[in-house]
Amino acid sequence: MYPIKNTVAFVTGANRGIGRAFVEELLRRDAGRIYAAARSPERLEEVVALDRSRIFPVRLDVTDRASVEAAAARAGDVGLLINNAGTLAFGSFLASAPEMAARDMETNYMGTLYVIRAFAPTLIARGEGAIVNVLSILALANMPGIGGYGASKAAAFSLTQAVRAELSGQNVRVHGVFPGPVDTDMIRALELPKTSPADIARATLDGVEAGVTDILPDAMSKQAYATWLEDPRTLEAQFGAM
Numbered sequence: 001m002y003p004i005k006n007t008v009a010f011v012t013g014a015n016r017g018i019g020r021a022f023v024e025e026l027l028r029r030d031a032g033r034i035y036a037a038a039r040s041p042e043r044l045e046e047v048v049a050l051d052r053s054r055i056f057p058v059r060l061d062v063t064d065r066a067s068v069e070a071a072a073a074r075a076g077d078v079g080l081l082i083n084n085a086g087t088l089a090f091g092s093f094l095a096s097a098p099e100m101a102a103r104d105m106e107t108n109y110m111g112t113l114y115v116i117r118a119f120a121p122t123l124i125a126r127g128e129g130a131i132v133n134v135l136s137i138l139a140l141a142n143m144p145g146i147g148g149y150g151a152s153k154a155a156a157f158s159l160t161q162a163v164r165a166e167l168s169g170q171n172v173r174v175h176g177v178f179p180g181p182v183d184t185d186m187i188r189a190l191e192l193p194k195t196s197p198a199d200i201a202r203a204t205l206d207g208v209e210a211g212v213t214d215i216l217p218d219a220m221s222k223q224a225y226a227t228w229l230e231d232p233r234t235l236e237a238q239f240g241a242m
């Protein structure tokens with residue numbers, strides 16, 4: 001259970017998509033201060049304008065460790081860390097350049113690790129806190145065509161579990177979020193039913209406030225997670241056929 005009201009939150013990839021929706025939902029829930037982080041702070045102008053007294057722009061590239069350290073030093077009062085920044089490279093494992101898979105791994109897995117490492121001392125020193133890792137339902141079973149992305153999210157899921165155990169005695173909760181398709185730039189090219197970023201942000205913060213460990217923020221993720229719990233091979237076969 002982690003109350004959002006009056007908390008100090010830090011959101012990566014806050015300039016668009018789900019990250020921006022997190023900022024909006026945090027405002028609605030009366031967060032005290034929100035650090036909105038983006039690779040290009042000039043692209044945060046619209047987000048900061050939502051409430052200049054509570055939203056503070058921060059420059060952050062999660063793959064650049066100096067940038068991560070500088071952001072953590074700037075935001076030394078954070079209680080709720082939302083690791084949302086991510087990339088998705090379309091392409092087959094066999095037919096695409098392996099650099100595509102490496103980029104998703106560096107952003108979605110290593111980037112999340114760099115940020116957690118930089119902020120953990122602050123969360124531990126406060127004596128309470130929460131980390132939210134935005135994963136994907138593809139962390140549970142992979143899909144051809146975006147295999148590198150699925151692998152990076154599976155790695156980030158595994159990271160989430162280990163960090164949760166490491167922080168278990170420190171009153172810092174670690175949540176994994178497993179969205180299905182969401183209506184953002186990331187999968188703009190795909191024609192399929194999608195959940196709105198606002199609904200994902202709302203369901204995720206409901207989960208944080210209720211102390212839910214694995215957060216399933218939409219109907220598709222709930223269904224896929226239930227299938228996976230019952231028989232992981234069934235979900236693998238379903239996703240493998242897509």
Ligand SMILES: NC(=O)c1ccc[n+]([C@@H]2O[C@H](COP(=O)([O-])OP(=O)(O)OC[C@H]3O[C@@H](n4cnc5c(N)ncnc54)[C@H](OP(=O)(O)O)[C@@H]3O)[C@@H](O)[C@H]2O)c1
Binds near residue numbers: 083
């Ligand atoms: N959309 C979906 O269907 C879906 C489903 C499940 C999970 N997710 C996850 O949800 C999260 C947000 O995705 P989205 O759908 O909102 O995608 P999006 O609209 O493409 O936004 C991605 C965000 O991540 C930022 N980002 C990318 N690389 C970064 C880096 N190296 N350092 C800092 N920020 C970086 C982007 O910044 P720039 O503007 O500078 O590029 C942007 O703000 C991701 O982790 C994604 O994997 C999305």
